[in-house]
Amino acid sequence: MSNSFAQRLLNWYDRHGRKALPWHHDRNAYRVWVSEIMLQQTQVATVIPYYEAFMARFPSVEALAAAPVDDVLSHWSGLGYYARARNLQKAAQQVVEHFDGRFPADQAQLESLPGIGRSTAAAILAQAFQQRATILDGNVKRVLARHHAVDGWPGQTRVLNRLWEHAEEHTPDVRVRDYTQAIMDLGAMVCTRSRPDCNSCPLSNTCTAHATGEAARYPASKPKKEKPEKSTWMVILEDPEGRVLLEKRPPSGIWGGLWSLPELDPALEAEELAEACEQSLGLPCLDVTLHNGFRHTFSHYHLNIRPARLSTCHPAAIADHDDRRWLYRDEALALGLPAPIRTLLAGPEQTALI
DNA sequence: CAATCGTGGCG
DNA sequence: TCGCCAAGATT
Structure with missing residues (x-):
């Protein structure tokens, strides 16, 4: 042959x-x-x-x-x-x-x-x-x-x-x-x-x-369908020493098992972020700054990420936990982070309104 | 079986 | 800027 x-x-x-x-x-x-x-x-x-x-x-x-x-x-x-x-x-x-x-x-x-x-x-x-x-x-x-x-x-x-x-x-x-x-x-x-x-x-x-x-x-292309648009708040909660709060995501689902910034309910209005932060994270929120949002494209949907930087007092109230840690940004970047979160943490501070 | 799961490159 | 999709597997 x-x-x-x-x-x-x-x-x-x-x-x-x-x-x-x-x-x-x-x-x-x-x-x-x-x-x-x-x-x-x-x-x-x-x-x-x-x-x-x-x-x-x-x-x-x-x-x-x-x-x-x-x-x-x-x-x-x-x-x-x-x-x-x-x-x-x-x-x-x-x-x-x-x-x-x-x-x-x-x-x-x-x-x-x-x-x-x-x-x-x-x-x-x-x-x-x-x-x-x-x-x-x-x-x-x-x-x-x-x-x-x-x-x-x-x-x-x-x-x-x-x-x-x-x-x-x-x-x-x-x-x-x-x-x-x-x-x-x-x-x-x-x-x-x-x-x-x-x-x-x-x-x-x-x-x-x-x-x-x-x-x-050949081969025939995949039948196209519309990609849903989803939104979320990604919160950069920062203490006076510049440490940020990260949470470990659940093992399944998007970015499973990775560390990311805390997420807040996408239905929240910007004015409600401070109170939601205090309720869900248990920390006083002293200040809120909104950043430019951006879109992250997945294979089957688009995620509109709306970042907000929140400041808080010294976080001694919350000790580091298995799935919740305070880290300086360079320490955070050494963890397993989704690409958009790495960008958010490493990127320049933007202060324009959404 | 169809939906889900990431990101970056390329036309 | 945008849609398509790449050395697929799992649920």
Whole structure:
């Protein structure tokens, strides 16, 4: 099968593929696993600096399992999808406890670990254990949707199953590790979302979409729906020494497990902030300054953040607690904070009215 | 099955 | 400025 789909891809990979990414050296299951989790819905260039810092701090599955969860989250701060970080540590603890610190070379056992689904388990099998397994990420979906002219949005189960079938049938018995990297690289470098470079593609001869000049039409885009607008008050409560109050967010939901500024009811009027602050936080509010609001865009809604800086007297009335702490701003920035909160705490003071 | 979960880059 | 979406998994 010297001219098979897989073989053409491997020949292309030998010349053009990416072989020097940070998780490509000292390759073991732990390093591959961490990279795969970080790379979920996250671009390679974004991941690289996070990966380097994370591996320096947590060089082994044992180190990760034993670390304080806030430490793990702080290394994830800014990456998004924070359930990945919490699941990562849970899985590390399970690997240490149930598998004696060694990742199982088995699809079902890998999928039993939190945060590892079908594609990630396959990636670990192929990349770390060189075992035949089939991945299906965004790149592979795009390559296969074009090559086989698969109609419909890949978010639909029906379409997804068809893509999985194509992915399985192309997976070779030899050089699976390189093949897995190859098909992702082709999607990232040649079969790109916009302006695919079909002239450089080793698969164009057999590509159905290319034959009809419709490569750009695949895969079908997600049906669009309106994004709801939500609002919130984010309160910078500051004591005379410049310390600010942070609260640990509940483990699930947006920014789960991260620290953030206290939130107040979005229905409140600006004039009601002082009283609401005293009631919900139990501290006297001496002064209120409103700042420019800004909008943070999520994948499925927009959050209008209205910051207010409140001053209070010395906070000795409230001792630090597991989920409530007074911190200087540089200390706060060292915690796991959502990106908008980091901006708010680090940014210049703005005094314009909302 | 559809909704949820972040952020930054890019056209 | 804005919509789309990226090495998906979970509920």
